[in-house]
Every structure is written in C-alpha cells, then in structure tokens.
Amino acid sequence: MAYFSKHYHNPGTEPGTLVAKSDLGRPVTIHLIDYTEDHLEEVRLANAADCREYLERESKTWIQVNGQADPETLRNLGDLFDLHDLALEDVLNTGQRPKLELYDDQLFIIAAMPFYNGDKLDIVQISLFIGKNYLICLCPLDEDPFEPVRKRMRLANNRRFVTRDIDYLLYALLDLVTDSGFPVLEQFGYQLEEMETDLLENPNQRTLARIHGLKRELLVLRRVLWPQRELLTGLMRTEDPLIHANTQVYFRDCHDHSVQIIELLESFREMATSMLDIYLSSISQRTNETMRVLTIIATIFIPLTFVAGVYGMNFQNPDSPWAMPELGWYFGYPMAWGVMIAIAAGLLWFFKRRGWM
C-alpha cells in the first residue's frame, strides 16, 4: 500500500509487545566484528545469545543483524544488553520515524535509509543501539548495506576505526545512511528532467500519473528526512558521554549533507507542483489549438455550404420571375462560385488579422 506503510499494534495493546509478523522471511543473520587497536575478529553467529562472550571483553563490538527481526532474537538481545521494551517494539514495528533516544548509558537511534529498488523508492528502517563498547545495528534487509564500512575497517592501514571509540563507527554507519539520499535525489532529478521534456512536448495522462507518483514519493521521503535531520542535530549537539567532541565534527558534516538533501527535496517538490500547473496549461493550450483548427475550417465551409444549399433548392414556378431566377442566369454558376470565394477570402482575412493562422 502506497500511502500508509506503518506497522502498528491494535490500539490498547500492552506497550513493548513483541509479536512475530506473519510474513517472516528468512531467519536473521548476525555478523559480529570485535576489534581493538591490535586485532579485528569477524564471526557469524547462529544465535543472538552467542554475543555474550564478546560483551564481557574490553574490545569494541559491532553486532550487525540483517533480515526481518524475530521476537526471539530481539528478546535475547534485549536481555543481554538491557534494551528497553519500547525500543524493541519500535525495532519490530518498522516504519517508525527517525529519532534519537537517550537512555542512561545507551543511545537508541532509528534512522531511515532510502534507496531505489528497481524503479520504486524504498525506505528501510535502520535501528541502532550504542553502549560504551558495543554497537548493535538492525537492518530488515536480507543483504547487508553496510559492507562498504566493513571493507574500510578491514584495511590494515585504516587506523581511524580502531583508534577511535565506538561513536566513530556510529558516524560511519549514519554517514552511509544519510548519503544514500544523494543517489535517490539524483534519480528524482533525472525523472523530473524527463517529465519536463514530456510536459512541454507531449503532455499526456501517463505524464500526469508520473508526476503524481513522484510527488507522493517526495512526500514519503520528506516525512523521514526531516526527523533524520533532527536526529543528526541531536548527535551533533548532545553532551552525552558516549559521543565525543572530536566525532561531532563528523556528525556536523553528516548534518550538512542531510540539510542539503532536504533542500534539494523541497525544491524538487516545488518543481513537481509547478509541473502540474504546466501540464494543465499545456493541455489547455492544445485544446485551444484544436479548437482553432476546427473553428477555421468550420467557419469557412459552413457559409459556403449554405450558399450551395440555397442553389440546391427546388423552387420552380414557370410563371414566377421570383422562382430562383439566378439558376437560369448565364453566369449564375460562376457568380455562385464568386460569392463563395469572396466569403472564404473574407473569413481567411479575418482569421489572419486575429492572428489565428
């Protein structure tokens, strides 16, 4: 459903209820990276409960959970990392608006990553929990969008990740999420350009449907990008000890991108609205042109046909000099043509003067 895509429990349900969705796909995959300045260890876990051993180490741990989260996994994670019931409910009921929640020694972040799935805009909810030395990232997609970050981490000479705290990893993930807006808007830009050409050259119902669809997608995107910006503002300004001052420079950069994406989006929205007006004007213009052709042809021939009709009448009274004497004149027929040509010429001159031809 295009307009309403939020999952919600029935009103009156106990807060923090975790119910498995009926359309659960493949089981989640858990990818864990544990790293210190000296080593980096990557493992795939079968079960969320297996994170426990890494939790007790001093090292930093990134737990990436891909795929539709099931209540079981969430409850396990919740118990291990002491996650709030309401937060877990938000992870399960995807379609939440981006936000930043400050818990006592934990941050809970919901971000929204837009991408083009074929020729359709999709927005995926990324849920992040960050504590002193762990970061849990849950993404309902089956394939992991954060592979580029993992690649950078694996580079032996990349000291940024290992020398900095876990908040730099948070930045790296959110930066990727934010920048995902650029290719999406680029795509929108291409579409706007195509529509614009269509509009002025060959407006039709399909163009209209496309503009409308684009407007809807822009609205959907906008609904998540504004709170995402607030989230980044929050991270940029927070005094929470989990976010260090020297990482905030990076969040500021990320925030700048977010602002720029929103500004582009807003101007795209305005152009899309303006295109609806142009569509209407183009159609009216075409109707006007069609009308003009009809009017010229009809207006010229209708009087001529009338003249021809007159001399097609059958008045005949041999005794009457009034019974269509023209029909018997020597130059009757050429005269009729003369009248008709004069009428046509006069009308053509009239249309020329009006600027219709």
Next chain:
Amino acid sequence: MAYFSKHYHNPGTEPGTLVAKSDLGRPVTIHLIDYTEDHLEEVRLANAADCREYLERESKTWIQVNGQADPETLRNLGDLFDLHDLALEDVLNTGQRPKLELYDDQLFIIAAMPFYNGDKLDIVQISLFIGKNYLICLCPLDEDPFEPVRKRMRLANNRRFVTRDIDYLLYALLDLVTDSGFPVLEQFGYQLEEMETDLLENPNQRTLARIHGLKRELLVLRRVLWPQRELLTGLMRTEDPLIHANTQVYFRDCHDHSVQIIELLESFREMATSMLDIYLSSISQRTNETMRVLTIIATIFIPLTFVAGVYGMNFQNPDSPWAMPELGWYFGYPMAWGVMIAIAAGLLWFFKRRGWM
C-alpha cells in the same frame, strides 16, 4: 452539521453553567476499578455519589463514566473530587480542543479519540481528571472504548499497573486514544489509493465529491490532533508531582506516535490537494481528446459535404456553357469523388503530422 460541530452556550452565559442537552440518550454507566498491589475490585455504580467510600481508601481508583454526561452526575463528581466549574462545563460541552490544565493537586485533560463509525469519521471527546490516587475518565459513547486496558489490568501476572502509580493508568488510556489514529489514517490511506485509481482512469463528479469530503475530514482531524500533540508534550515535560519520571518515557513513546500520525495526516492533506489538481487536469485532458475527435471528423467531412452541396445546385441554362458543365462531363462524378478523396487524404495527412491521430 459537517463544518461546525461544537457545543457552546450563548455568549454572556455564566461561566461553569451546566445545562442538560435536550438529546440526552441513555443514562450514564459508571464502572469503577479499585486496585492496590494486592487486590483488584470492579463494581458498577448506580450513582456518582457512591464513589465516596473508595475515595477515602489508600488504594488507586479508576472511575469510568460512559455515556452522555448529565449535569447531575457532573455536579456530584465535582463536589466529591473538588473539580473546577469551568472544567465541568468543558466536559458537558463536548467538541473542546484537547488540552492539559494543571490545577493545584489535580490534572484536567481533554483528549480526542478519532474512529470510523461506518464510513464516517467520528471524533469523541475523552475527559480525564487525575488526582493523587484516582482517575476519572468520561467518555460520551455508550460502549466503553477502554475495555482492552481493563482486560490487561485483570491479568493476574500484569504487575505494571499495580506496582506503578495512577499516572501509568493515565498513560495506558492516552496511549489507546492516540493509537486510535493509526486505523483511521490507514482507512484514509485506502481511500486515497482508490481515489487515485479513479482519478487517472475514470474521473467523475463523484470522485470530486469524495476528495472534497476527505479533505474536510482531514481538516477536522487535524484540528484536534495538533493540540493533542501539545497535550502529550506537556505530559512528557511537566514537573507536576502527579506524573513520575519513569512514566514520562512512556509518554514520550505516545508523543512519538502522535507526531507520526500528524506527519502522515499532513502528507495526506497535501496529496488530497494535489489530487484536485490532477482531477482538473484529467478533465481537461478528456475534453481535449473529445475535441480532437470532433475536430477530425468535422474538419474532414465539412469540406466534403460542401463539394457534394456544390454539385447538388440546380443551375440550369441550356444556353450557357457556364451552367455547371461538370455535371454533364463524362467523368464528372468520379472526378467529384476524386476531389473529395483528395481533400480527405490531405486533411488526414495534416492531422497525422500534428500528432492528433
């Protein structure tokens, strides 16, 4: 009446006046739950005055009054719980905007619960008074919308309600009220989708009426949801001792839902407005197509009819070589057809080139 549904006293009436409405339906039903950590007692009261005995106990008491409140009941409650005259007037004159009033040792809350009554949006005013160990909830509907909360309370293992203060009960009720927005918006979403299909495939006057009706409902809903959000912000931030810090996490969640509902609503409004433009464009497009058919047919046949008309003229002068000699030519008739076919072909070519066919 669709546009103005507020009850009000004549200007100049004494503040706090309680006048029975003429259309009083069934008498109110009073449902009381009294609970401590150890027990939970449910009774149905015949009269508001019977609450007195529970008021004096240490236990927490939830008094649910369903049905159109009569002045008598309100006055009784007012005397018992020391409710402000203006608050009681607001309870009686339903259609108030949601608000939070802080009295000395009492909160007065007006909330608005939207729901679909058949295929019509209805908004019911929920009035709440909360004191140290009581909560009074008045709902003008005959059937109790808060039954799901009561069910949760009755569950023996549900410690949340009994171990927490009365503000958690307030949260549970307001959460239900807020979340009622989701099914309503889902309904709106379905309607928008239907209209969209109609618009692009078969726009007609009925679609127009539906869009207009939807816009009106969105406006009505919006009028109550914005102040409702403010009310939740107030509860989330208040330092009133009746609302505890650990309940405010829950109000924050409730507030988040409220914001999300409003954002959806605003984008629905925008889409509805955009649909009006699309309707207009679709109609113009259809007019244009109709015009084009007319123009093609008329423009082709009018000149042909003229030619036929010409040779239907009766010029006859046996002496004149100018009296329609074509009529007597050997190939006169085929020639006339030739002229007509040439004209038709020329016009068809012209329309093709214009892209009209």
Next chain:
Amino acid sequence: MAYFSKHYHNPGTEPGTLVAKSDLGRPVTIHLIDYTEDHLEEVRLANAADCREYLERESKTWIQVNGQADPETLRNLGDLFDLHDLALEDVLNTGQRPKLELYDDQLFIIAAMPFYNGDKLDIVQISLFIGKNYLICLCPLDEDPFEPVRKRMRLANNRRFVTRDIDYLLYALLDLVTDSGFPVLEQFGYQLEEMETDLLENPNQRTLARIHGLKRELLVLRRVLWPQRELLTGLMRTEDPLIHANTQVYFRDCHDHSVQIIELLESFREMATSMLDIYLSSISQRTNETMRVLTIIATIFIPLTFVAGVYGMNFQNPDSPWAMPELGWYFGYPMAWGVMIAIAAGLLWFFKRRGWM
C-alpha cells in the same frame, strides 16, 4: 466599502487629535453601575462629567458608554480618568486592531466583537479602560450588547461579581466578546454547507460570488481574531496588579475559546479555497459533458449528411456510365441507407468503447 474600513486621520495630523465624524448619529448613552458587596446601584447619566462623584467612592464602578463617541464625551472621560491622548484617538477612530496597552495604573484594551447584522458580517470595536476600581467600556453600537452580563449582576445570589475585583467584570465582558465568534462561525458553517451542495450539484456564477464573499469575510474576521488572541494571552500571563491570579484561570478559558475559534476559521478558509478549485473542476466537468454530447451527435450525423449530400448531386450524362449510376440501381436507396446505418453503428460502437456513452 468592503475592503478598507479603517478610519484614519490624514498623515501628518497631530497625534491625539479628536475630530467629530461627520456622520454622528444619536448622542451616546451612559449607563453606570456602582457596586460593592452590599449594594448595587444603576443610573443613566446625561453627561460623562457626572461620573466624578462615583470615582471618589470606594465601590467598583462600571461605566458603559454606548453609541458613536463624540470628542466632547471622550475629552471629559479623558480628564476625569486621566486617559492617554493616543488611547482616546484609538477609541474615536474605530477599526483598530485588538490590543492591550499597559499604562501605569491603568489597562487600555481594544477588542473586536463580530456579529451577523442581517446576512452581513459586522465587527464592532469595544474599547475598555480598567483602573483600580472602575471599568469604562465604550461600544459604538446604539444598543448595549452587554445586557446579559448586567442581568447576571443583578441576580441577588450572584456573589461572583461583588466578591471579586473589577477584573472579573473585565473577564465577563471579554468572555462575551470572544464567544460572539461562535454563532458567527456557526453561520459560516451553514453557508459552507450550502455552497458545497450547490457546487457539486449546480455550480453557477452566483455560487462563485458567494464563495468569494465568504473568503473576504473570513479574512476580515481573521484580521481581528489573531490579535484578539494575543490580547487574551497577554491578560492570561500579565503580572499587572490589576489582574489577579484567580481571575487568570478564567482568562485562560476565554483564551481557549479564542484559539478554538481561530482554528475553526482557518479550516473554513482552507475549505473555501478548496471550494474554488472544486468550482473550477465542476465547470470543466460540465463543459466536458456538453462537449461529449455535441461530439457524439455531430460526429454521427456529419458523415451521414455527407452521404445524403453525395446522392443529392446532379451529375447527369445519359452517355456516361460514370454519371452516378447508383441513382438508377434497383436497390440504390436501401443501399444508401445501409451505408449510413453502418457508419452510425460504427461510430456508436467507437464511442461506447471509449466510454463516452
């Protein structure tokens, strides 16, 4: 004049100039109520200067001046109560925007009371001066709109007025002024509903004029209601000693009404704008339907008429087998009908398929 109804002095006039308007109607009537906890005295004064004796008493005094104020009366009041020149000018030049001015030991308030005068919206400027124990209220109408308040005061058992300070009287008057908005908006609501029906069923130029007129009235009303809300916010929050904390609860109620009126007004404005779009769409829809009828009829008969025209031609050459041999065929005439019926049927089928019939 509908668009500009403000009275103003020529630019460059001395501030505080009081000039009698040319269209002065009946002389003002002055109605004075003097009351303490023990007594209530009502008198009608011939002259503003007669207030002096009441001014010196301890009792509270309400001076109500009805009718177009003349410079003489204003100057008398100004001298007696030490009113500021600029304030008096504002009283005289009606059409001011509502405001609250805090002078040293006096408040000056301008409020706007909307009401329906026949079927036309009228807005009357109420000017109020309030001091320690007096309230002066000036209303340019000949009949006193505050009679309901006076009635309440006269009730022997109404202790509210007499036990409270003069600010409660101020509240009572402003409450009446504010609540006057409800019947006006109810009236607007009825009109919108009527227009809506008209629009969808029978849109015409008169409907257009009505929508336009309503929009103008909504704008005029809006122009006074927003500052009126600010005025009430001011009173609700002021720390001026003339307004007591326990009266501010009442001003808060009044402010709530004001906000609700404004919100209704704004949604009415939006609906009125939306109606203009619907009007346009309806007209286009009708044009489209008219066009379709014309197109169907014309498109069917124009080719038929052509066929008839062809067989009305007079080609005659007894020697030529090409001279309209059809005319002499045995089944020529039925064949012509056959051709015509086939054309008509084909076109009808075409229109059906297009969904035009």
Next chain:
Amino acid sequence: MAYFSKHYHNPGTEPGTLVAKSDLGRPVTIHLIDYTEDHLEEVRLANAADCREYLERESKTWIQVNGQADPETLRNLGDLFDLHDLALEDVLNTGQRPKLELYDDQLFIIAAMPFYNGDKLDIVQISLFIGKNYLICLCPLDEDPFEPVRKRMRLANNRRFVTRDIDYLLYALLDLVTDSGFPVLEQFGYQLEEMETDLLENPNQRTLARIHGLKRELLVLRRVLWPQRELLTGLMRTEDPLIHANTQVYFRDCHDHSVQIIELLESFREMATSMLDIYLSSISQRTNETMRVLTIIATIFIPLTFVAGVYGMNFQNPDSPWAMPELGWYFGYPMAWGVMIAIAAGLLWFFKRRGWM
C-alpha cells in the same frame, strides 16, 4: 522598470563610493529649522556646509534636504556630522530596504514612504540621521512631504515639539511616513472592489492585467513594509539614550499602525490571488455557456439537416419500388416535417432534463 528598481554599484566597487547619478535633476534644497523652547528659526541654505554654525548651538536643529542628493552635498554633510561612508552610500543608492543602524552617538534610519503618483504606486526612500540635538532628513523628492509637520511646529501654542527632545521630531516624521500607507491601501481597496465587480460581471483580459499589476504593486509595497515594521519595533524597544522612554509610547502607536497596514496588505494579497482563481473560473463558466448554446443549436439542427438531405437525394429508378417511394407518397412532405419536429422536440426535452436550458 517595474520588477527591479534598486540602484547598485558594480560588484567589487569600493564600499562607501559616492558617484553622481547621470540623471541628476534639480539641485537639492536645504530647509533648516532651529528651535528651543523660546524661539523657532527657519532658513533656507544654499549649501550643506552652512549648517555648521547651527551645529555648535545648544538648540535643536532639523535639516531637511529635498531633491536627489549629489555626492558633494553628502560629503559635506558627512564631514560636518561625522556620518559613516556606508550610510552615505545608502542615501545615494536609493531603493534600500528600511533599517535602523545604531552608531555610537547617532542613529541612521532608512524608511520608505509609499504614495500614489497619478495611478501608479511610488515608494520614496527617506533617510534620517539623528544625533544629540540635530536631525537630518533626506528625501529625493523635489517637493517636501513633511510640510504638515512644519506647520504644526510653527503653531505658537504647540509645546510638544519644543519641550521634548529631538526624538519627538523623529517620531513626527516617521508617523507621517508610516501613515502614508493608509491612503495607499485605501486606493488598493477601491481597485480591488472595482476588479471584483468586473470579474463577476464582465471578465476580460484587461481585468487580468490589472489584477496582475496590483499583485506586483502589493509585493513591492510588502517588501518595504515588513522591514519598516522591524525598524519601528527597534525604536520602540531600543535602549539607546537618544530615544526617551516617554517618546516610545508614541513609537508604539506608530508600530501599531504599521502592523495594521501590513495585515491589510496581506489580506489584499490573498484576495488578489483569489481573484485570479475567480477570473479563471468565470472564463471557464463563460466557455461552458457558449458551448452549451452551440451544442443545443447544432445538436438540434444537424439531424434535421440530415433528414432534409436524405430527401434531397436523387435516387430514381422508375422500375424500382425501392427508389425513394416516400417522395411520391401523398403525405410524404408533412411526414418528413413530422419526423423533423419529433427529433427536435425529443432533443429539446433531453436538454431540458439535463438542465441545459
């Protein structure tokens, strides 16, 4: 040029550059009033440098410079009164936005005075410098708009000016400038009313051009009035020692007028926009009516003409009973009329039922 009327130096020019404009008209006239409580002296100066002697006196001095300022005069004034280069540049490059600049012991004010020059809106930039005991006012018009203020000053009994400081004179001038908005808006109001009548009764291209022109003028006016309001807010609230508290009451009055003018302007803008919609609707309505007349006439006569055409065919085969036997029937002709009348009546009934007649 209607859209861009700002004077500016080429980008990269030295700040504070004073270049004579090419279209310098008449030389400036300098009118000086020097006054204390006891005397008032008026002189006309040939040269700006002649102000020096008055500068040294204790008395208050008002220097009014009318006409297009030349660089020479500005430099003289600048040297004498120690005016900032950037301020002088702003005086020369008229078309600045209104503003208040606080220098150390000087205020620099740019205000905008709208007026109707014939039937065209004109906005003139008034530049004011105010110091401890002098006020310099520069107005590029040749005739002095501040004559009314001067008249008031000359009145022997007008103690306001002489007993107060120079800031009261500033108020008097700005009050005149602000109030100039009222007659302009009154003029706009008249025009709106005229257009409204035109729109609903006889919409044509000229009305459209007028609405468009009015919108442009409203936008131009708006562009200066908003910053002018800010300027007055600044004066009303400033703690600069040059503006005394008892004059600020007057600036508050002036600010009120400014707000009222802006609110009127905004509602005029909204009405002008609404008029464009109404224009479009009126045109569509007229097209619809035209169409309906055409459709009725054409739809009635086209089938009739077809019937007439049928019986104008020349099928003749003496041997065939199928060769238009109707033509030979006794009641053939009346029957043809009967068919035609029946068709016409049926169509008329159809149109009536559709509500088209």
Next chain:
Amino acid sequence: MAYFSKHYHNPGTEPGTLVAKSDLGRPVTIHLIDYTEDHLEEVRLANAADCREYLERESKTWIQVNGQADPETLRNLGDLFDLHDLALEDVLNTGQRPKLELYDDQLFIIAAMPFYNGDKLDIVQISLFIGKNYLICLCPLDEDPFEPVRKRMRLANNRRFVTRDIDYLLYALLDLVTDSGFPVLEQFGYQLEEMETDLLENPNQRTLARIHGLKRELLVLRRVLWPQRELLTGLMRTEDPLIHANTQVYFRDCHDHSVQIIELLESFREMATSMLDIYLSSISQRTNETMRVLTIIATIFIPLTFVAGVYGMNFQNPDSPWAMPELGWYFGYPMAWGVMIAIAAGLLWFFKRRGWM
C-alpha cells in the same frame, strides 16, 4: 543536468577522500599577494607548496587558486595550512551549500557566486580559508572574478586594506560575491517583464517553457542564497578573534544586501507563480473567444442551411397538394430568403444581448 548538480562520493566512502574528477580541465593557477602596511608583492606560483615561505612571514598573504582544484594541490595546501580533511573534500566536491565553519584558529567558508553565463544562470562555489595572517580563496573558474578587489589593493592611496587585518580582505571578497546577486536579479527582472508582455499579448508554449525555466533558476538560486545569508549573519555576530568588531560593520552592510537580494528573489518567485496562473487564464480566455466565433457562425448558418436543405428535398406527387406546395408558390423563393434572414437576424440579436458580439 538541470535539477541535480551536486558532486558526491558514493555512500560509504571514507570521509575526506580526495579523488580527481575525470573532467579536469586546465591546471590551477595560483596568484599570491603578500602585503604589509609598507609593501605589496604579487607573484604567480607554479605549485601550492611554494606558499610556504610566505607563511612564515609576518605579512598578510592572499592566496588565490583559480581553476578546478586537483587533489594534489589540495593536499599540499592542506599540509601547509593544516586544513581539515572534510573541508578539503568540500572544496573538491563543488555544489556544497554555503556555510561557515569555525575551527580552532581558522575559519572555513563556502560561498556561492551567481552569474549569468550567456543566458544561463551559473553558480560557482567559492571556498575560503582564513587564518591569522593568510586567506586562501579557491574558485573553480579559470578566470579570476576577484580582479576588481586586486585593482583596489594596488592603488597606492588605498590604505583600507593595508591598515586593517586580513578580515577586511575577507569582507571585500564576500562583498563582491554577495553583490553578484544584483546583476543576476536585474536580469531576472528584465525577463519577467518580457514574459509579462508576452503573457498578456501573445501567450504560447514558449512563454510557458520560459516561465518554468525561470522558476527553476529562482529555486536553484534561492537554495544557495538562504544559507549564504546565514553565513553572513554568522560573520556579523561571531566572537571569533579572527573577525574584528570594526569589520563587522562592513559585514552588516553585506548582510543587508544579502537580505535585500533574497527578498527580491522571493517576490520574483511569487510573480513567476502568478504568471503561470495568468498564462492559464489567457489561454482559457483565447479558447473562449475562439469558441464564441465558432458558435456565432455555426449557430447562424446551421439553421439557414437546414432551411435550404428543406427546399432541396424532392417530394413530388402531382396528385398531392401536400407535396411541397411552397416550391410552386409565386413568392416561394423570396419567402424562403425571408425566413432565413429572419432567423439570422433573430440570432444576431440574441448574441448581441448576451454580449457576445
């Protein structure tokens, strides 16, 4: 591409990555001015690393880098002046939004300079780094837009630059960048005026495309001018020691210009939007006029043609008095003309009364 012109790295790229663009044009040119109160030295450097020697001097140094910056140059500058990685990335990825970043002892500024490149709006990103005694300005254009500033510096008597700190140079550059908006808006103003004339006199599809293009350019311009204003506000208010109080007067002037440009732009946008409405109205008006001509001609001649058609029928039964006896009447033919003239006159009278002629 008109809608999306931002350069960006793929999401997930390491922050601070500097990758050479594929379309690198000519190598950069570096123009260095080193000046104190006593001397001014200008050199062209081959390589960014050559700046080192000037860096160590006490004198102020302006390093102007023109042309598309290559990663090599940026890295050199970055090492020399200790520039932040993210800043360098922003310099490379042009199309950033204007901003002011405060680093420890450095300011990083991105500004946007609009100009007309032929008849197309272009916006070039100016990047500025300012430290205690150096200013680095990077401009991707091949030719240096700041030549006018350099000229002013070279003037022997121009003491402003040499006696003031490097922030005055910053002002001079930003002033030029800001004021570049004026010629651009002047150009827009001319175009609006042309379009307006077109619209009212001869609206066509080309006008529509122009309005649409202008709107897009206005949106693009707006997207950079709003943050540019914020940047100037930042400089005007900053307490950073690099910006001195006496230079802030100049930034205030610059900020004023920026505000004025934005206000003009916003009113241009509004006029452009209004023009779309006018276009639509004009087209509708023309359609209406075309329709009226068609309707008049068709409505007059269609009934006449019908009459002619009637008397062209061939009813013939010598025995029947009903077989078109009119054809044999003595005055039959004149009577037919009489009927036709009466019909035409009646219709003309009808059209006159309707105001259609």
